[in-house]
Amino acid sequence: MKRVVLLILLLVVSVEARVYCSNFDTQADAQAYYDAKKWGYQSLDGDKDGEACECLYGGSHYDKSYCEKWRDKYNKG
């Protein structure tokens, strides 16, 4: 029983610790977080090319249609 409780606790903590691109308003803000290697920063660069959150304003993929859909979903300019 203790193991189950510990496992659930670890799962909750790890989910809470995740950082998402939707937490940032601009690519520069996300990149600064990423470059500082703050908690959970790896999740901001899914393709692991060193650029965080390409779909945010200022990112290299900003004008791509899939980014437009993503920004609409998260209400990001």
Ligand SMILES: [Ca+2]
């Ligand atoms: Ca990237």
